[in-house]
Amino acid sequence: xxxxxxxxxGHLLRSSLAALAVATAVATMLLVTAGLEGVxxxxxxxxxxxxxxxxxxxxxxxxxxLSRQELADRLRRNPPIRRSDAxxxxxxxxxxxxxxxxxxxxxxxxxxxxxxxxxNVNGTTSDLSRIRDLDIGEGRFFLPAEDQxxxxxxxxxxxxxxxxxxxxxxxxxxxxxxGRGFRVIGLVxxxxxxxGVSLDRYVYxxxxxxxxxxxxxxxxxxxxxxxxxxxEEAEGAARAGMRARRQLPPGRPDxxxxxxxxxxxxxxxxxxDRIGAAAVPIALMALLAAVVVVTNTVLVSVAxxxxxxxxxxxxxxxxxxxxxxxxxxxxxxxMVGGALGILAxxxxxxxxxxxxxxxxxxxxxxxxxxxxxxxxSGVVAGWYxxxxxxxxxxxxxxRQE
Numbered sequence: 001x002x003x004x005x006x007x008x009x010g011h012l013l014r015s016s017l018a019a020l021a022v023a024t025a026v027a028t029m030l031l032v033t034a035g036l037e038g039v040x041x042x043x044x045x046x047x048x049x050x051x052x053x054x055x056x057x058x059x060x061x062x063x064x065x066l067s068r069q070e071l072a073d074r075l076r077r078n079p080p081i082r083r084s085d086a087x088x089x090x091x092x093x094x095x096x097x098x099x100x101x102x103x104x105x106x107x108x109x110x111x112x113x114x115x116x117x118x119x120n121v122n123g124t125t126s127d128l129s130r131i132r133d134l135d136i137g138e139g140r141f142f143l144p145a146e147d148q149x150x151x152x153x154x155x156x157x158x159x160x161x162x163x164x165x166x167x168x169x170x171x172x173x174x175x176x177x178x179g180r181g182f183r184v185i186g187l188v189x190x191x192x193x194x195x196g197v198s199l200d201r202y203v204y205x206x207x208x209x210x211x212x213x214x215x216x217x218x219x220x221x222x223x224x225x226x227x228x229x230x231x232e233e234a235e236g237a238a239r240a241g242m243r244a245r246r247q248l249p250p251g252r253p254d255x256x257x258x259x260x261x262x263x264x265x266x267x268x269x270x271x272x273d274r275i276g277a278a279a280v281p282i283a284l285m286a287l288l289a290a291v292v293v294v295t296n297t298v299l300v301s302v303a304x305x306x307x308x309x310x311x312x313x314x315x316x317x318x319x320x321x322x323x324x325x326x327x328x329x330x331x332x333x334x335m336v337g338g339a340l341g342i343l344a345x346x347x348x349x350x351x352x353x354x355x356x357x358x359x360x361x362x363x364x365x366x367x368x369x370x371x372x373x374x375x376x377s378g379v380v381a382g383w384y385x386x387x388x389x390x391x392x393x394x395x396x397x398x399r400q401e
Contacts (some may be wrong), residue, residue, distance in 0.1 A: 021293035022337025022377065023344060025286040026370045030345035030362055032283050038353070038360040055131055056235050058085075058222040058242060062257040078255045079246075080219035083207070089222070089241045096237040099224045100128040101207060103217040109156075109203060111164040111175045119160055121177060121203045123210025123217070131225045134204075139171050139186035142206055150208035155186035159200035177203065178213040235260060287377055290337070294381035298330045302389045310394040319390035326389045330382025331375055338374025342367050 060081050061074045086101040102124040109119045128134070129141035134155070142153050154175060161170045161184075174181045182205060191199035211217075226234025235258065242256050302309070309322060342362065349360040 018290075018294045018297040018333045019337035019340060021290040022334045022374050023341035025283070025290040025377070026338045026341030026374050027345040027348070028286045029283040029370050029373070030342060030366060031348060033366055034345070034349050034360050034362055038349075054231055055223055055225045056231075056238070056258055056260040058224065058238060059257050059259060060219045062259045074257070077253075078257065081222060081256065082220065085242065085245055086220070086222050088245045089224070089238060092244070093237045093241045096227055096229055097224050097234055097241075098127055098131055098227055099222050099238075100125045100131050101220045101222050102128060103207070103210065103220050105214060105217075107177055107214075109160060109164065109175050109177055111173060114164050116160050116163045116201070119157075119177075119201050119203050121205065121210070121214075123205055123207040123214075124223075125207055128204070128223060131223050135189045135191065136186045137189040139184070141186055141204070147206040147208060150212055151206060152180055152182045152209050153185045153206065154182035155188060155204040156184055157188045157198075157200040157202040158190040159198055160203060161187055175203075177205070180209075180213050182209070231260075287373065290334075291377045291381045294330055294334055294378060295384060297333070298326060298382050298385040299388070301329065302326060302385045305389075306392060309389055309392050313392065313394040322392075323386040323390045326386035327379060327382040330385070331378035334374045334378030334381065335371065338371045341374070342370060 058081060060078045061071065063071055066074065081101075083101050086099050089097055089099050102122060104120055104122045106118045107121045109116045109121070126142055126144045126147050129136070134141065136155065139155070141155055142151065145151075146153055154177070156164075156170065156175065160175075164170065164175060165173060170184045170187060173184050175184060176182070186204075188200070188202065193199060205213075222238075224234065224238050226237075229237075239254065239258065243254065246255055248255065313319075313322065346362045349362060353360040
C-alpha cells in the first residue's frame, strides 16, 4: 500500500483526475439517495400536517391519479356530500367517529389598507381542531357555540398575519372576507410549503359563517378520526355509515371516496420509487464511467513503469506482489475519490437543506456503503492492469529505455 501511495503521489495530476471521477460517482449516489429520502420524508410530513397522521377524509371524489374519463365517471356516479351526511355519521357512529365537515375556496382577505390575495378560506366546524393538529401558536380555535351561531371569527395563517398586520398583534383585530368583518381569535404557527403551495395562507372560519358569506358549497369534505379506536375500525365505521346513508346494497361500489393517510403515503412511496428507479441507473453509469477512468489511469501507470516492474520482477518480486501493488494503487485512488465525494455531497446537501428547509442528512450507513462501492470499483478498475503488469517479461522490460 505504501508503494501504491508513493506511485500515486509521483503522478499527482493523473491520480487526481481518476479520484475526481470516483468522487463524482459517489457524490451522485449520495445526492440521489439523500435527496429522495429527504423529499419522501418531507412529503409524508406535509401530508400529516395537511390531512393528519390518523385522519381520513370522505369526499365526493378524490382525483389522485384518475384519468379525465375516470374523473368524469366518478363525478356522475358520486353525489355531493352535504352537512346532513356529517350529521348522520355523527348520529349513527358518534361513539366511534369524530367528524368535521369542511369546504374551502380562494378569496382575498383585507385589513385596513392592506390586502392578502388568494387566501385559502376554510369553512369548518370546531371539531376540526380535535381531528387535526392545526398547530395554533397564539389564541384559540373557535368554539361549538360560535359555529352554531355563525360567529364571524377567524383563525389565520402566519403568511396572512404578517401581510395584513406587519407591525401589530393580529389577535383581536378585524379582517374582511367577502365584505364581512371577522375578528381574529387565533394564529397558526408557520407551516412552510407543501407541493409548492404555501401552508401559511389558510384562514379558518365557522362553516355557518362561510355559508353566509359565500353561499352553500356544491359539496363538502368530511375530515374524520376515531374516538380512541383503531384507525381501521374508524374508517370502516365511516364507510358503513355512508353506505347506509345512501342505501347501497352489498356488492355495489361506494358512491363516495375516502382519502386515508395510508393511501397518501403509498402514493408518495410509489412516486419516489419511480424516481429512484430512474436515478439508480444514472448513479451506476457514473460509477461505471469512474471505473473506466481509473482503469485507463492505472494502465498508463503500468505502461510508464514497465522497466521498473521488470526490474522488481528480476530482483525477486512475485507476480502476486505486482498484482497486489497495482490493485492497491487503483483502490487507494478510488477510496480517496470516494471520501472526497462524500464530503462534497455532504456540503451540497447541507447548503440545499438550509436553503429549502428540507432534512437532507448523509447517513453513516449510506456513506459507508458508498465508500465500499468506491473501493469495489477500485478493485474492478485495477484488476485488468494488474494482470497485465504481472505478465510483464522481466528481460523484455529491462531492454526498454
